Amino acid sequence: MPAAQPETLTLDRLATPIGTALLVTDEAGMLRAFNWTDYEAAMRRWIGRHYPNARLEEGRAPAPVRGPFEAYFAGDARALGAVPWRASGTAFQLKVWEALCTIPAGETLSYRGLAERIGRPSAVRAVGLANGANPVAVVVPCHRVIGTNGSLTGYGGGLPRKEWLLAHEGASFRGSLAA
Structure with a gap:
């Protein structure tokens, strides 16, 4: 139901x-x-x-x-x-969002790593789309997903915010928008 x-x-x-x-x-x-x-x-x-x-x-x-x-x-x-949250999404999106919550503050994961974490290693693009559709960003930490090479990738709130959030949490990533 x-x-x-x-x-x-x-x-x-x-x-x-x-x-x-x-x-x-x-x-x-x-x-x-x-x-x-x-x-x-x-x-x-x-x-x-x-x-x-x-x-x-x-x-x-x-x-x-x-x-x-x-x-x-x-x-x-x-x-x-x-923070208690409830999101409206498909079963696949909810699975991705729950997996995002397993990435601790101060750590990052690639889209490929996230796809592997949910048991769908070939679904990298679908994982990226689900990540981008996250309605409770920051709490469901989609900002902790970065490129395979460690670089910053898209973020719905803008890359400067993503960079700030990751730096605030003490996460490592490649490159800086301030450079």
């Missing part, structure tokens, strides 16, 4: 060192979407497609969601592991 759709979603805005983050939670206090204000229009369209009957209201995210985000951006790179 499919999970019940939320009736109300709450949109919170959180100032961070790399822009204002958008935290969308449901009535049960689960994070349903995350993005940045410069991508708010696209996020609202995504919400409309995935939660068509939900009312989106401005408000404050519950402490079990907002608190870990505040701690993360204040320096605790492991704080987001405590």
Whole structure:
């Protein structure tokens, strides 16, 4: 049986060192979407497609969601592991997103490595697409996926944010956008 759709979603805005983050939670206090204000229009369209009957209201995210985000951006790179989340996606996407959560803060994995981790070594492109469709970025750490050669690759929030997030977590990667 499919999970019940939320009736109300709450949109919170959180100032961070790399822009204002958008935290969308449901009535049960689960994070349903995350993005940045410069991508708010696209996020609202995504919400409309995935939660068509939900009312989106401005408000404050519950402490079990907002608190870990505040701690993360204040320096605790492991704080987001405590955030309760629920994502709308296909079975394959959910499998990829769950595997992303096994990449610890401070570490990275290639798309090929992620495909191997889910037992689908030839599905590198599909894994990349699922990674890019992640609606709860940062909590489901799609930013920790890098190129096989260790270089930064695409990130929905922009490569400068990806670089900041990885550096913030102490991860190694090749190259720097600041260079």
